[in-house]
Amino acid sequence: MNIAVKSPFEEKKANKLQSTRIAGKLVNDYWEMVWRAKDEGKLVCWYEGSAINPFLEAADICWVHGEAYSAMLAARHQEGTAQRVAEERGYMRELCSYARTHLGCAVSNQRLRGDNAAAAPDEDDLTWKLPPPDMIISAYAYCSTGQQWDEMTSRVFGKKIPIFNVSLPWIWGAKPDAGYLRGQEWEETSTYVERQLYDMVKFIEERTGKPYPWDRLHALMADIKRASELRLEAMELCTAQPAPASFFDWVVSIAPINNLPVPGVKQYFETVLAEVRQRVKDGEGAVPEEKYRLFFDGIMNWNKVGWLANKFARWDAAVVAGRYTHMAFWQEPGLIDPEKPVRGMAQNYLICPNNHAAPILIDLIMGLCRKFKVDGMVIHASRTCRAFTNPQFMIADTAHKQLGIPTSMFEGDVTDESFYKDELLNSRVEAMLEAIEHRRMAAAA
Amino acid sequence: MKKHVMGVDFGSTTAKTVILDLQGNIVAHSVAHMGAVSGNGVKQSMAKALEMAGLTQADIGRTVSTGYGRRMLDEADKSYTEITCHARGAVAMVPGARLVIDIGGQDSKVISVDSNGLVSQFAMNDRCAAGTGKFLEVLARAMEIDLEDMGDTALRAKEKLKISSMCATFAETEVISLLAEGHPKTDVLGAVHKAIATRTLGLVGRVGKKGPVVMTGGVAKNPAAVHYIKEELQMPLTLPDNPQIAGALGAALIGLDDYKAENKRLLISGDEDMAHEEQMAADKACIPGCRGVPELATNPHEKQPVKARTSPAPEVAHSH
Numbered sequence: 001m002n003i004a005v006k007s008p009f010e011e012k013k014a015n016k017l018q019s020t021r022i023a024g025k026l027v028n029d030y031w032e033m034v035w036r037a038k039d040e041g042k043l044v045c046w047y048e049g050s051a052i053n054p055f056l057e058a059a060d061i062c063w064v065h066g067e068a069y070s071a072m073l074a075a076r077h078q079e080g081t082a083q084r085v086a087e088e089r090g091y092m093r094e095l096c097s098y099a100r101t102h103l104g105c106a107v108s109n110q111r112l113r114g115d116n117a118a119a120a121p122d123e124d125d126l127t128w129k130l131p132p133p134d135m136i137i138s139a140y141a142y143c144s145t146g147q148q149w150d151e152m153t154s155r156v157f158g159k160k161i162p163i164f165n166v167s168l169p170w171i172w173g174a175k176p177d178a179g180y181l182r183g184q185e186w187e188e189t190s191t192y193v194e195r196q197l198y199d200m201v202k203f204i205e206e207r208t209g210k211p212y213p214w215d216r217l218h219a220l221m222a223d224i225k226r227a228s229e230l231r232l233e234a235m236e237l238c239t240a241q242p243a244p245a246s247f248f249d250w251v252v253s254i255a256p257i258n259n260l261p262v263p264g265v266k267q268y269f270e271t272v273l274a275e276v277r278q279r280v281k282d283g284e285g286a287v288p289e290e291k292y293r294l295f296f297d298g299i300m301n302w303n304k305v306g307w308l309a310n311k312f313a314r315w316d317a318a319v320v321a322g323r324y325t326h327m328a329f330w331q332e333p334g335l336i337d338p339e340k341p342v343r344g345m346a347q348n349y350l351i352c353p354n355n356h357a358a359p360i361l362i363d364l365i366m367g368l369c370r371k372f373k374v375d376g377m378v379i380h381a382s383r384t385c386r387a388f389t390n391p392q393f394m395i396a397d398t399a400h401k402q403l404g405i406p407t408s409m410f411e412g413d414v415t416d417e418s419f420y421k422d423e424l425l426n427s428r429v430e431a432m433l434e435a436i437e438h439r440r441m442a443a444a445a
Numbered sequence: 446m447k448k449h450v451m452g453v454d455f456g457s458t459t460a461k462t463v464i465l466d467l468q469g470n471i472v473a474h475s476v477a478h479m480g481a482v483s484g485n486g487v488k489q490s491m492a493k494a495l496e497m498a499g500l501t502q503a504d505i506g507r508t509v510s511t512g513y514g515r516r517m518l519d520e521a522d523k524s525y526t527e528i529t530c531h532a533r534g535a536v537a538m539v540p541g542a543r544l545v546i547d548i549g550g551q552d553s554k555v556i557s558v559d560s561n562g563l564v565s566q567f568a569m570n571d572r573c574a575a576g577t578g579k580f581l582e583v584l585a586r587a588m589e590i591d592l593e594d595m596g597d598t599a600l601r602a603k604e605k606l607k608i609s610s611m612c613a614t615f616a617e618t619e620v621i622s623l624l625a626e627g628h629p630k631t632d633v634l635g636a637v638h639k640a641i642a643t644r645t646l647g648l649v650g651r652v653g654k655k656g657p658v659v660m661t662g663g664v665a666k667n668p669a670a671v672h673y674i675k676e677e678l679q680m681p682l683t684l685p686d687n688p689q690i691a692g693a694l695g696a697a698l699i700g701l702d703d704y705k706a707e708n709k710r711l712l713i714s715g716d717e718d719m720a721h722e723e724q725m726a727a728d729k730a731c732i733p734g735c736r737g738v739p740e741l742a743t744n745p746h747e748k749q750p751v752k753a754r755t756s757p758a759p760e761v762a763h764s765h
Contacts, residue, residue, distance in 0.1 A: 393651055400566050407566070423513060428569065431528035435564040438529070442561055 012316075014309035015286050017245050019271045020252040026268065030260045031072065037062035038131045043207060046133035048098075048149055049140035050168065050349040051330070052200070053259050054224060056137075058217040059204050064130060065259040066149065067414075070101035073126055074302035074415035081127045082108065083416060091152075097384045097416040099149040105130050106156045132157060135207050137200060139166035141352035143387040164203040166196045168349055173360045180360050181332070181351070193346035220262045221345070222338035228330040230269035231257055234276045235326060239372055242285025243320045244276045247296045248309035249286065250325035257329045287313040292433055295369050296322035297395055298380030299388045303417040311425075315433060320372045323365055324388075327353040354387040361391060362398050369403055375436045378429060379409040383419040408432040446711045447506030449498065450704050452697025453491060453521065454530065454690070455514030458550030458578060459663060460487035461693040462494035464505070465701055469537075473497035474690050487518065506708075509700035511692050513551075525699055527692050528556055528567050531661055534695030536562040538685035539659040544652070546645060546674065546682075547691065548664035550578040555648040557655060568651040573612055576644030578663050580613045581670075584637055587617045588630055595634055599669035602635020604628070616640065634669070642673035649678065659683045661691035 037044050045056050048066040056063040073079040079097075082104030087093065089107050091100045108128040136154055140146025147165065154163050169189050177183040201212050231253065238245055253272065256265045279285075294312070296319045301308065312319050330336075332351060336344035353361065369377065377399050381389045396407040408428040413419035449472060454461040463474045475493035479486025495501060502508075502520060510521035511530040518524070527547075535545040536558055545556040551574045559565040574580055585592045606628060608619050616637070623633045641664070658680055664670050665688035675682045685691065 396651070397653075406564070409568075424569075427513070427526050427528075431526035431564070431567060434525055434529040435567075438563050442563060 012288055012310075012314045014246065014248060014306075014313040015284065015288060016252075016309065017249045017272060017275055017286075019268070019275045020249055022268055022271060023252050023256050026260050026264055027072065027255050030255075031069075033261070034062055034064055034131065035129050043134045044131045045135045045137055046150075046153060047137045047139065048102075049138075049143070049146045050166070050352070051258050052137055052139050052166075052197075052349075054217060054220045054262065054345070055197070055201065055204065057262060058213050058220055059208055059210075061135075061204070061208065062131070063259070064133070066102040066153075067098045068255060068259045069105065069130060070098045070415050071300075071302040073101060073105075074417075075305060076126070077303065078126055079303070079415050079417075081125065085127065093384075093416065093418075095384060096143075096145045096149070097414050099145055099152075100384075101415050103149070103152060103156065106132075106153050110156055133161050135203075136161050136163040137166070137203075138163060139168060139200075139349065141168040141349060141355040142170060143354065145387075162203075162207070164200055166193065166200055166349075168193055168352075168355065171350060171356050171360070173357045178360075180356075180364065181335075181347070189350060190343060190347050193350060194343045197342050197346055218338050218341060221336055221341035223262050223266050224257075224330055225333045225336045225338060227257060227262075227265045227269045228333035230266065230273050231329075232331070232333070234269065234273040235321070237273075237276050237280050238286075238320050240280045241293075241373075242283065242287070242290035243293065243318045243372075244279030244284060244286060245272075246286035246309065246312075247319040247322040247325055248305055248312075250322070251300050251305055254325065254329060285318060287316060287318045289316045290318045291316035292318070292376065292436060293372060293374045294319045295365070295372065295374045295377045295399075296324075296380065297365065297377060297392060298322075299324050299382050299385050299414050301380065301382075301412045301417075301420060302415050304412070304420065312429075315429065317429075317433065319378070320374060321368050323353050323368075326368055327351075327364055354390075358391050358394050362395055365395055366398060366402055369399065369405070374403075374405060376405050376432050377407040378432070379407055381409055381411045383411055383413045384416060385414055406432045406435045446708050447504055447704075449500060449505050450507040450697050450700040451491070451494070451505045451509070452530070452693040452695065452700055453487060453508065453510045453512075453518055454527070454692035454696060455487050455510055455512040455518055456550055456692070457513050457552075458582075459689070460490040460512075460514075461690045462487075462490045463690050463693040463697045464494050464498045464500065465694075465697045467701070467705070469698060469701055471694070472500075474687065474693065476689055484517065487514065491520070507700040507704040509696040509703075511696045523700070523703065525696060527552075528554060528564060528569075530692045530695035530699065532556045532558050532564045532695065533562070533698050534691035534693070535659045535661050535685070537694060537698055538661075538687075538691060539657065539683050542657050542659040542683070543655045544649070544658040545691075546649070546658060546660045547662040548577055548641070548645065548660070548670070549662040553577050553645055553648060553662075553664075555645070555652045557652045566652050568648040570644070570648065575613045575616060576641045577613075580616065580641065581637070581664070581667070583613055583617055584620055584634075587620050588624070588633065590630065590634075596638070596667035596669040596671075598631055599634035599638045600672060601631040604632045604635075605639075606632050606636035608633075608636040608640045638667070638669040638673045641670050642677040645674055646677045654678070654680065656680050657683055659685065661685065661688040663689045665689070 042062040044062045046064045053063040079101050082101045085107050086100040086104030091103055105127055109130055109132055112128050136150050138147050138150035154161050175183055175185055178185055205212050256268050294317050330348055332348055335347045379392050381392055399405050399407050410425040410428050448467055450465050452463045460477045464472045466472050473494045475490050477486045477490035508521050510518040510524045511527050515524035531547045532545055536542050543558050547554050552570055553576050554569045556567045557565045585595055608616050620633055660682055665684055
């Protein structure tokens, strides 16, 4: 047995879902729409964190999700300029790199469209292209950086942009009746957030000067609910061996479910589900030769999605599930009543994977590990996302004690590539796979 | 079939080579100090070990590499990570060990080993070399003291000073500042070694404290590091004779397992050997049971000649 690949360039690639190419096109179309928004006379809302975009889409407001823009830049390896600009402004490297990248875009935008106007930039440079906001809505679960990020954005635009804050409380889950989606705390917190969302709608009405089109929101949420069900069904099929799709396929599918225009999303996931079903029927896996099944805890390295997918394929490791993909992004569609969606939306915002106390969070993760029959866990400790990283030692410890599986942890980051060290990932994951292999050999002997 | 295997730990600051015979006995070992992952350093280490063993590379049946440079070694047939090799080597040196603390040139690792000697869980330092051999090298330069003398000097510390264990470079700044305040080198070095221990215990916490504990890696030769780690651990700490070669030893042992498995047909046990001898004797005997002394034949009444052999019996390679 030799996990380490003699040549790092050995040709074994991830067998990506073909249908995820459609996601790429949908993402491009969406950003083109955003860049045209001002020319088309639309109001623009900047927001981070929770997926409040259906509220905005229903009101025909152009929505810009900060993380999505930063992730898009990182995926295209164009994040460097924005990050440098933000650092020059004073936003240090230890700050959430989503925030730093997005603030860099905001600063660039102001330089070009406000004071300190510079020469017209290269059209291909996406750093400056975001249309400035007409409003900011801050609805960020758990992460205090998110709320301050919105405040800072408001300051970049001279504190002239109206800003609305939705407070999403932490789910302690400590009361005797508490549990996942149940208990008095759960009900009261849901009501608290629901009430604020109605206030947010009033804020939107004030901005647009029109009554809020509730029917439109109901229709959009009916589609999101269905899209989510399709996505979950497809992810569930990855309990098959070999797994037909990987965590990296689901990462690419985040944009459609999270922040793209709703028309087209349901059809996208119908296509994905059909392809996954066919692969299960054909016995086709997400990696050429599945020998190991892994759970991926942590947020994604957006600079490295394809690269990591291929790396794990070379190790014959199918990354079958992850906290970021399986415990987020409308993951409880059953809570949504399309005719009266606001409470269900509030509840889906509250179950952001960072917003539970450890007992509930870890329990959910262990459940996923059991369901997908994982052999080990890879933990990405994102340098600038403490929210995601905070419980990771406890997750690793519990995985080892409850499930008896080894874990390996590597540091990286969401969009700042400089925090990622390839050889450290290699040696840690290879060591974990060697440990799994040795145990199998010992068991077989 | 060759009679020796080799394990090479191609580390960040030193290269270690171990040569074993087919019974797993160490025939030779060597350590070469070098700069960053250096081809010359590892070749020196391998050449020295071969010379000590009176062998050439052609005599080696299997070479396994480990360490950060493991993929760079052309002579290696296979490579395994340091985690796997250090665990294997440490358990070979200290049978029954359940926790391995390895502090090397640039990384420190804590490995929990199960009752079968297999890696159960591990933790390593993240990116920063604080708490490793490199940390000590940097500070030795700053304090103008030989690396070999640091440990003994640190053991003479009287006052408990504090040094941040978070960054090797800034720790140097702290050391300079403490010396400038007039603190003696002994006390400052005591604080440096305490910082290593604190950093290491953080890793132990992630993996779980379970004895027996063995310490390997170059820093295990530093008596002050061992002292402070033992103090923080509050458990006995076993030091093998040659802690630095644990990785190379583990690599060689894994290589030996692989080599034996692949050449199983050429290797037989003592019982199999005797059974074969018995059969040969029976085949050769002119009368059944005769092993060259007819009076002692098992069945002296059956004095029937056996068909004579026209060619010598094939030689069997077997372990002694």
